[in-house]
Amino acid sequence: METLALPPQATQVGLAVDVAAFAMHGGELQVLLVQRGELPHARDWALPGGFVHPGEDLHEAALRELRTETSVTLEPRHLEQFYTFGAPGRDPRGRIVSVAHLAVLAHGTVDVTGGGHTLGAGWFPAHRPPALAFDHAAILARALGRLRVRLDYAHLALEFLPDTFTLPELQRVHEAILDRPLDKRNFRKRLLAQGLLVPSGERRSGVGRPAQLYRRAKGAKAAAL
């Protein structure tokens, strides 16, 4: 291919990624936030994110920001771009366009300590977040909508759980994302009918009758939109 200069009318903008990363803790859907250490919006909570490096893919950039800003070392179970926010006034530093990503972290991803330019990181209830910097409240709202759509559609709920899990646990993931209760029998019927789950051993849950453990069937992956 030819090597050519950018034409003069090519507006140069700052290119950023922001990541709405979700996980289940304590039966609730939580979102990962960082406390900003720099202006603008210093000390405010925000979605982890930052500028894309030269030569770096958008996907890679989202992964890197997730890792460096939150000390999350695990690979996210799911990561996809879902919307690009580019309104002229959205960042006081100038024209910055942010490609927003949705991430799902496996169960057990609890310890987050912050890093990079942040003062810290933490989990917050996804449906009732604190005040957020920039337009991150709008980004989070749209991420939740996307998560809900993906639920039925791409079996995303399984990504929130460890390799082996019980049906009531899986049901709680669905309920947390949809933010409404589901009927136990109908839920089991529907999920088992899809043939994605295979039973294994058994386990006790402290109180009550022990629940059957399941594992995801081998040949089970879903298509992207």
Next chain:
Amino acid sequence: METLALPPQATQVGLAVDVAAFAMHGGELQVLLVQRGELPHARDWALPGGFVHPGEDLHEAALRELRTETSVTLEPRHLEQFYTFGAPGRDPRGRIVSVAHLAVLAHGTVDVTGGGHTLGAGWFPAHRPPALAFDHAAILARALGRLRVRLDYAHLALEFLPDTFTLPELQRVHEAILDRPLDKRNFRKRLLAQGLLVPSGERRSGVGRPAQLYRRAKGAKAAAL
């Protein structure tokens, strides 16, 4: 708000929009393409698009490019962003990120003559396009997928038609987008059950029995994803 400089690590990239604009002509789904007049890819067909101006919203930029590159003066009936393409090597001129948009143009938008830096513009069968510049074949493929999803979901088919239309015409829009035939009786049943269509006068279509004309019901708009 504060006014601050961009931090040094903020990669500057060229910000572009590309538009996959669809319309129905001759019972087929068509996509609007322009013939490039400049390097790279001079004389190749491409989706209309170009660089976002400073201070311009992404949505506005998509509208402007559609108008100036194709002499389409009509407001599109639908315009939404659907994916952002930002792989480092996608444009030989440097790092250029393109926010791809999906547009639906009303029936009757036929005369396109090109403009701006193009050699011309024209309609092409959306499911069998010619070879395209850059990664525009991938953009078009994803646009078609999105169009299919939006069909059931946001009543997008109506936007392809004039204010008043017949049910067979509407069915042809669905068939063109889904690229498969539909059963006439089931289609009518389903669409009329939604209560979005109201009948009006009648009209003859040259040959065959005249078809009932419909208009969209007043209080009918759908939500975005």
Next chain:
DNA sequence: CAGGGCAAGTGTCTCCATGACACGAACTGT
């Protein structure tokens, strides 16, 4: 070790949406 507490697990019925399927009705042009 008996009984209470607690969560897991299970089946039926109804309702609605979808898809398969064939013929008569209304108009045009020759």
Next chain:
DNA sequence: ACAGTTCGTGTCATGGAGACACTTGCCCTG
């Protein structure tokens, strides 16, 4: 008036979704 062409219509079978209550199995306490 006849042929050609397109519009318009109903039934049945099937499958998925949602409402709904009781029994099972384990733990803990007395």
